Amino acid sequence: MKAKKFEQQFDDGVDIIASLDLPKAKRVLQVQKRVNVDFPTWMIDSLDREASKLGVTRQSVIKVWLAERLEATASNMPFRQTRADY
DSSP states (O other): OOOOHHHHHHHHTTTOOOGOOOOGOTTTTTTOOOOOOOOHHHHHHHHHHHHHHHSSSHHHHHHHHHHHHHHHHHHOOOOOOOGGGG
């Protein structure tokens, strides 16, 4: 199926799932790569407390905070943390 027809069906609300090859689907720029980082104990404790308050995992807190900082850096804007983003 041509992309134009696929997009039109999607826009029209047609169920397009049957047209997708889901086992081969990839999320652009979302390939995972494992890294190891050593943190001091006080930092792990603080991350765990924040994660508990938010009801998420430590890893989620780290990812969100790093993403916020990287986005602010990329846009040359000063970093401003907001709790509403969690």
